[in-house]
Amino acid sequence: MSSEGKRLKNFIAAGLLGVFAVSVPLTAHAHVKRIHDPKVEAKTVEREERSVPTLREQVEKVFVAPVKQAFKIDTPEVSVKPTVSASDASIIGTPIATQSQCVKYLLRNNPRPNLPVSAEQIVAYYYEEGRREGIRPDVAFCQALKETGFFRYGGDVVPEQNNYCGLGTTGGGVKGEYFAPPQLGVRAHIQHLLAYSSTRRPTMPVVDPRYGIVRQAYGSRTLGTWQDLNGRWAVPGNYYGQEILSMFRDILIQ
Numbered sequence: 406m407s408s409e410g411k412r413l414k415n416f417i418a419a420g421l422l423g424v425f426a427v428s429v430p431l432t433a434h435a436h437v438k439r440i441h442d443p444k445v446e447a448k449t450v451e452r453e454e455r456s457v458p459t460l461r462e463q464v465e466k467v468f469v470a471p472v473k474q475a476f477k478i479d480t481p482e483v484s485v486k487p488t489v490s491a492s493d494a495s496i497i498g499t500p501i502a503t504q505s506q507c508v509k510y511l512l513r514n515n516p517r518p519n520l521p522v523s524a525e526q527i528v529a530y531y532y533e534e535g536r537r538e539g540i541r542p543d544v545a546f547c548q549a550l551k552e553t554g555f556f557r558y559g560g561d562v563v564p565e566q567n568n569y570c571g572l573g574t575t576g577g578g579v580k581g582e583y584f585a586p587p588q589l590g591v592r593a594h595i596q597h598l599l600a601y602s603s604t605r606r607p608t609m610p611v612v613d614p615r616y617g618i619v620r621q622a623y624g625s626r627t628l629g630t631w632q633d634l635n636g637r638w639a640v641p642g643n644y645y646g647q648e649i650l651s652m653f654r655d656i657l658i659q
Contacts, residue, residue: 483608485539491654494630494646496602500535502543502656504528510656511555518556519564522587527556530591537608540598544631547652549594570594571639572615582614601628601637 488498507528511518520527528546535542549569550556558564561574566583567590568574573581584590593613599605600619604627611617628634631646639645 482536483539483605488541491657494632494650496541496544496598496629496631496633497539498541500532500541500543502653504532506656506659507531507543507546510652510659511550513659514550515555515557519558520556520587521564521567527587527591530588531595534588534592534595538595538599540595540602542595543656544649544653545595545598547656548598548631548649549591550652551649566590568593570597572597572613584612601634603627 485497485499488495488501491501504525508524511524511528518524518527522530531542531546531549533542534540535545552571553562553569554560556564561576561578561580562568562571563580566580567587568580568582568584569590570593571581572593573579575581582593584593589612592609596607596609596611596613596616597619599607600613600616601623604620604625607616628637631649633646634642635645635647636642
């Protein structure tokens with residue numbers, strides 16, 4: 406067994422021993438709290454009931470949580486040149502719009518988006534994944550709004566696919582790619598943008614099925630702006646990038 410394997414085995418054994426070494430009372434105990442009422446000189450005593458942690462909660466605290474922390478994957482954000490102007494059309498950069506502005510823009514155009522998560526959560530995924538790869542999350546979110554019709558759908562892609570950017574769709578009923586959790590759909594979208602705009606590999610394992618196809622086709626070449634996606638991401642794609650940027654600027658002035 407490797408040293409890493411022995412360390413994990415000892416860690417697990419110690420955690421389990423700690424769990425079952427704890428004496429678990431069968432009933433709740435009272436917690437005494439002293440309360441001072443300024444109207445009277447004496448302090449009053451109030452007893453409040455406090456439930457005893459269950460065995461499952463103790464296992465989570467003593468064993469599961471430390472393991473999660475010990476083997477947590479650290480994925481720092483990529484350092485990129487900050488985006489400082491709404492007129493900047495670069496794909497790579499940092500957000501200008503806030504998450505709150507993105508949520509308000511979506512709900513103003515579609516109060517009931519067809520999503521498995523809340524509007525706030527889907528926006529948070531775009532900001533998390535976009536910042537991780539140096540892709541502008543606010544503009545990428547606008548691309549998702551354009552591709553899905555503000556998450557109304559109605560085209561070849563169905564909501565259950567969690568495919569927010571038309572990955573793999575070619576028209577004529579071809580639905581394209583499926584992603585189980587919605588965050589993976591967002592991650593694939595961001596990675597696909599990275600494939601076009603940079604030769605740098607994603608910081609996370611590749612979930613975009615077409616990432617390698619784009620990188621092989623472009624080699625050392627990259628696309629710098631959203632307008633460069635015209636006729637490439639969407640065909641014919643006339644004004645495709647311009648329309649995405651127009652939506653982004655609408656977010657800023659709403």
